[in-house]
Amino acid sequence: MAPQSPTIAIWELGLRLRERRYLLGLTATEAGRLARCTQAHVSEIERGRTRATKDKLTRLIKSYEFDSDESAELWNLHDHGAQRGWWNRYTGIFSNELLRFFGYEYGAESVRTYSGGLIPGLVQTEDYIRAVIRGAAPNLRLSEEELRVTARKTRQRRLVEDDPLHLTAVISEATLRQCVGGVAVLRGQLEHLARLVAEQPENLTVRVIPFSAGGFDALDGSSFHLVGFTSPRLPTLAWQETITSTSLIDHTMTVREYTLAYHQAEERALDREESLRLIRDTAKELS
Known part of the structure; x- marks a missing residue:
């Protein structure tokens, strides 16, 4: 649970x-x-x-x-x-909406992610995390950068707990080739991603949409996540990230639209083993 x-x-x-x-x-x-x-x-x-x-x-x-x-x-x-979650200590650097998302993610059973630009945060290496943060906020104070890195690494613990979060990520092939942080950082990230996928088959799946897949609904959209829960009382939530805003979405019909877009992206993706092979091959090309 x-x-x-x-x-x-x-x-x-x-x-x-x-x-x-x-x-x-x-x-x-x-x-x-x-x-x-x-x-x-x-x-x-x-x-x-x-x-x-x-x-x-x-x-x-x-x-x-x-x-x-x-x-x-x-x-x-x-x-x-009334209890405090680990995310409450970060009220000074993250918005209330993002902190709420951390709280939902922490207690979720599953997260389905679509990303067309970056490796999803839950499977990022520390070097990749720092490169993403510095790219988004180049003038950030070092102390705040450290807090942001720690927060993301804390989120990642849910993937390795006794009853781990089930993560399914659909990412574009472009994500594997976007040279975030430089060649060495990207290679380390892809090797790390391949290792996680191979070692955690029961709760982690990464599927890659190849360049040959053609168009689909989410292609020109932003990254989003569908968060699911064990209790039948709790509906699925959507979380969207754009350049200027982030938002939690609980409206049933809007969540349904995100779900349909996710399934369409999933249909364009390679299967688990083919995706793992592509991740490994791309990492080797960077050696």
Whole structure:
């Protein structure tokens, strides 16, 4: 089972409150009156963007007529949501939206990634991480660079834990040849990637879309991730990264569009073994 994440606990609590409100036929404005807060605050709680205070949760549980078992589950989620995740120590350098993504990723069962430009962060070497950071922010202070490197390496631990994250990455052949950090850094990255894929067949798959594949929907788009969870109560989330912004996406139809784009990219990709062979061959070309 994936580790418990305070971010996911707060999110699940909000989802369950929203489901109950819908079942009772209440508007968010009416719920706000019951909780003695604004409609906007109720929406923030339901979306998992803020943790309900004890008094507001007490009023909602009573007003929504949850039974004792359900109430206990909600309070357990509330209490777990008060804990601090490893990502909380990085509030000074990352946006709240990115920190929330770290929290979702930490407690996820699976991540499906599409990348047309960079090797995905969860399988990057330290040298490659530094090259990516310096390319994006060349004037970054060394102390902040170190924090960013440490944060990414901390995220990577989920791939090697007792119940590891399942990562499937679909990447373009261009990603294997983009000389991030120079030839030596790229060669080390590809050798590292090939080694991980060979050593972790049960939870790590990397599939490469060759230049010969032709066009597909995600080709001119940005990198994105589809984050899945063990609990059937929790829907898949999408995370998108662009030059100017990053965003968590929970709208069902939008997530569906990303899922369709991912599947189309996957259909264009080589299989696992062919992809591994291409990664190794490309690394050898750099020797």
